[in-house]
Amino acid sequence: MKRVAQSLARAEGRNIVKEEDLKRVRGILVDNLNEVLRDEQVRIRTETYGIRKASPRFQVVRATLINHPKLTVHEIWEYVKDTGLFKDVGNLQGLLDWMRKYGYVIETSDRRYEWV
Numbered sequence: 001m002k003r004v005a006q007s008l009a010r011a012e013g014r015n016i017v018k019e020e021d022l023k024r025v026r027g028i029l030v031d032n033l034n035e036v037l038r039d040e041q042v043r044i045r046t047e048t049y050g051i052r053k054a055s056p057r058f059q060v061v062r063a064t065l066i067n068h069p070k071l072t073v074h075e076i077w078e079y080v081k082d083t084g085l086f087k088d089v090g091n092l093q094g095l096l097d098w099m100r101k102y103g104y105v106i107e108t109s110d111r112r113y114e115w116v
Contacts, residue, residue, distance in 0.1 A: 001025050057085045057095055065105060065115040072112055 005021040064079045065071065071079075073096060077089045086092045096113060099105045105113045 001029065060085060061095060062115060065113055069114050070112045076113065
């Protein structure tokens, strides 16, 4: 905010930032953030992220990895298969891939998963 306010002041030939500059910058930033939040792709991704994180599937895998670190996908499957939340190991693997992509879990070189 400070740097943008300084730029506005310089554009008007001033070396000192005034309170009005800061108010204008705040308005600009709020408008830009509102535009981003109205964007359809941002809305879809935000909703998808929230749904995934709050899902029972996410929660059961998280709990399993916290309580039993460094499991392979098949070992995780043994813990979660009776929940009925996953169709098969491939379905579980899909969630683990998503969790790895977004930094919730890490996959070690020996293909074991750990909660981050």
